[in-house]
Amino acid sequence: MILHMNWNRNLGGSRVQLELADEFQAMGHEVEKFDYGDAFPTKGNLSILENLNRPSFSAKAKAFVQANAHRFDIIDAHQGNLPFTKQELGIKGLLVARSVGLYAFYDEFSQLEKIKWPPKKKRTQIKYWFNSWYSKRKNYEYLRSLQTCDLINVPNCDELAYIRDVLHLRNKCFAFPFGLSEPRQKAFSQAVQPATVRLANKQVVFIGTWCPRKGSREWGEIIQRLKAKVPDVRFLFLGTAFSAQTVLADLNLPADNSIEILPQFDSEELPKLLSGATVGAFPSYIEGFGFAVLEKLACGIPTVAYDVPGPREMLHHFDNDFMVAPGDIEGFSNQLANLLTLDEATYSQLSQRCIEVAQIFSWSRIAKDTLDVYTKFLAN
Structure with missing residues (x-):
């Protein structure tokens, strides 16, 4: 499991993979993770300049996968975390790009926010400008990761439709909801x-x-x-x-x-x-x-x-x-x-x-359905 945030049950984004990992392990499988804390084991908050100058999470994740891909049958990574081909990464198993909220939908809301609530303070305007610049930089990584993976895992039917009708990647996209144990x-x-x-x-x-x-x-x-x-x-x-x-x-x-x-x-x-x-x-x-x-x-x-x-x-x-x-x-x-x-x-x-x-919405059922699809793709 690869994710650009901390492995923490109190965070909705990481909780999905964490709780799926619990279910997979209960089924007898082995699960490891590479998260934000593994990539950047730094204490304290960094300045904006320090954040901009250090390597991206995707670069850190790439190095980890290149060194460890041979140990895994399946690598399940958040969208944008691995915007590389399997050849570049050295992956022979299954590469999954996971959405816990599709980047394109969140970007669409960012545009709506500027129109619906125009910034009045100079600080807010600068924040919007920076977010817009950063979003353009990240959008390439998000899209690239969906194009180069074997399978795309999304949490709702709207995202499935977008992948199918806009990105034309339907044949490798499946929708699995979130659940509770x-x-x-x-x-x-x-x-x-x-x-x-x-x-x-x-x-x-x-x-x-x-x-x-x-x-x-x-x-x-x-x-x-x-x-x-x-x-x-x-x-x-x-x-x-x-x-x-x-x-x-x-x-x-x-x-x-x-x-x-x-x-x-x-x-x-x-x-x-x-x-x-x-x-x-x-x-x-x-x-x-x-x-x-x-x-x-x-x-x-x-x-x-x-x-x-x-x-x-x-x-x-x-x-x-x-x-x-x-x-x-x-x-x-x-x-x-x-x-x-x-x-x-x-x-x-x-x-x-x-x-x-x-x-x-039962995690045990969702985990089984997810693994059935992963296993089918892995066999191919």
Whole structure:
């Protein structure tokens, strides 16, 4: 497993390969990893200049693979990590390029962000310029890695369609969703509180980094609209990565007891943190899949999200319309209000349906299906 981030279960991007590795090892296979920390075992934060001057992660990954490729049957690397031919890398086994969120979709959001929320501060303008320059530099590596690999692994049907219709690489692309292990599914289901408790609590929960892509520019209006409809509503923001002061400043709201913000938490704590929540909210503009949606469903929490790649892989299973058009703040707020004011019997049935949908996404099943495809390609 090769990835340009740290091997950490609390990070959504690395968690995918980490938890698949757990499943593969349980099936009797051997798994090793080469991550960001292996490539750059440096302590402390580097300056922008130091980051620009040091070798790229792909150069480090290339050197590692060239020295070790003979030890592996399958190399599963994030898109862009190995933008080289198998001949250059010395690989005789299977080379997989993995997406946990296709670069082209994220680049499209970056363009939308500049139009939807034009930068006002000079510092933000410089940041946008730098990101645009860096993106152009990286786009070549992303595309090249998809072209030179044997197989492409994507997490949703929208990405599969893009690979097929735009990049014309359909014959080697497969979509495998993300999942939860059986013990984690069980931990969430055991944390479910009775409908009477959750409906009385009237708590809306969001999980995710506080950033425009995940709705930070829209949450202030969502809160105001929802409070007008359900005055005693409460909000829980988990894993924002920013302090409560920063989040409240963005919301342009004073601190009060109705808003709780937890910048960081350990993954094992999440079932308990979600136990009393009534509904989930996820106004994200683009995701690879969306653990934040899946884990709320596994805890029996009906969740409203923007209708975008990733969340729609889960939410299309519901008769209820839990998806609204990206940016439709009024529709989003109305859906949350409807769920907060359900009667007990309807809420209980919906909560149970959430758990059933989450159980579709089982890591053990996904790992087996993934390995079946890998083995078939490896044989060829």
